[in-house]
Amino acid sequence: MASPDQINNYPVDARGADWRNRDIGTLDLINANLCRTDIRGANLTCCRLENTDLRLAKYDSKTAVPDGFNIRTSGAIGPGAQLNGAFLNNADLRGIDLRKASLMGAYLSGADLSGALLDNISLAGADLRHAILRGAMCRGTRFGTSELKMADLRGADLTEANLDTLESIQGSDFSMCKGMDPYIQTLLERPAIELDHWNPLTRSTTRASLESLSLEA
Incomplete structure (x- = not known):
């Protein structure tokens, strides 16, 4: 280089x-x-x-x-970046600091956001299908109608995040996530087609990952 x-x-x-x-x-x-x-x-x-x-x-x-x-x-890409609607598919964003950034409607499918700092940002309408958010800091993050199909959120901190209107959590893995207590039951009421979908990467279903949080609590 x-x-x-x-x-x-x-x-x-x-x-x-x-x-x-x-x-x-x-x-x-x-x-x-x-x-x-x-x-x-x-x-x-x-x-x-x-x-x-x-x-x-x-x-x-x-x-x-x-x-x-x-x-x-x-x-x-960094703190405060204006990335609404940006095409970031499959981007390597491990450990990136995106605090105060705006990513509404951003295309993040397949992006690796492991360990990223996403506190208090808006991801409303973002495409996070197959995204990796392992250990990401998502405290107060507004997910809105984002698409989380097959996303790997294992170990992410979702304290006070907004998960009320997610488009889909089919195959998503929430194992070991922090701050999930207020959302577990609501998410477990979503359609079986979402909850019982197998994620071959994490070797779990969404339902099993959510129920594991209930056991931890």
Whole structure:
């Protein structure tokens, strides 16, 4: 992957590069392709980010950008990102910080959000089919009418999350989830076609995963 201090060709093509915690210096990033580049903790304050493709790039609260540049609306993924309706299917978002982000209607089917920070965000209408949210922090998360078919939520913290109007939980696995007590009985009243669907990845049915929480309580 392209290292910032070894780039000689312009416009820069650093798709998928790992620039975490790097000082990018005065690298000319006009018209650069930084799609899927990891810039968490990176210092880009002296770079020019005009027409830079940052779609699916990962940033965090320590990422430094030039004054006046709004990384939250750039297509990059991180705290406060505006990603309503974004196509993030099968994206590797393990451990990503998405607090204060907006992901209403986002396409996250197959995305790996293991250990992600999703506290208090809105996922209303999001497609989370086959998504992996193992150990994700979803405290106060508003799932609304999101689609959770075959989602792996094992060990996620769903304290005070809104699970009242989910589109489908067919094959979802809630084993070892925290904060589920207020929702267990309501979810167990959903149609049998959802509750008794086998998830080959987690080797459980939705019903069994919910009933295991009742036993723990």
